[in-house]
Amino acid sequence: MDYGMVLLGVAVLAGVVALGTSATDRRLTRVDRRLARVERKLDAIAEKLGVAVEEPALPEVVALVREGRKIQAIKVYRERTGVDLKDARDAVERLG
Incomplete structure (x- = not known):
C-alpha cells in the first residue's frame, strides 16, 4: 500500500x-x-x-428561576423559543 x-x-x-x-x-x-x-x-x-x-408563558422556566436554577432555566428557554444565548439570558433575568 x-x-x-x-x-x-x-x-x-x-x-x-x-x-x-x-x-x-x-x-x-x-x-x-x-x-x-x-x-x-x-x-x-x-x-x-x-x-x-409579550414573553412566551413558560411555567417550567419560571419554576426553575424560582428554584435559583438560572442556567437550567436559560437552557429550557432556548429549547422552547429557539432564541440565542444572550436573548434567553436576558429573558430569564427579567423573570427573576
Whole structure:
C-alpha cells in the first residue's frame, strides 16, 4: 500500500470538508443577518401599531428561576423559543 497516496487522499478530503464548512458558515451568517433585519422591522411595525409583544408563558422556566436554577432555566428557554444565548439570558433575568 502506498501511504503517500493515502495521505494525499486524506488531505484532499480534509480540504473538501473545510471548504464545504466554510461556505456553509458564510451562508448561515448571511441568513442570521437577514433574520436580524426582519426582526428589527417587525419590532418597529409592532411598536408603530402599539402592539405589545409579550414573553412566551413558560411555567417550567419560571419554576426553575424560582428554584435559583438560572442556567437550567436559560437552557429550557432556548429549547422552547429557539432564541440565542444572550436573548434567553436576558429573558430569564427579567423573570427573576
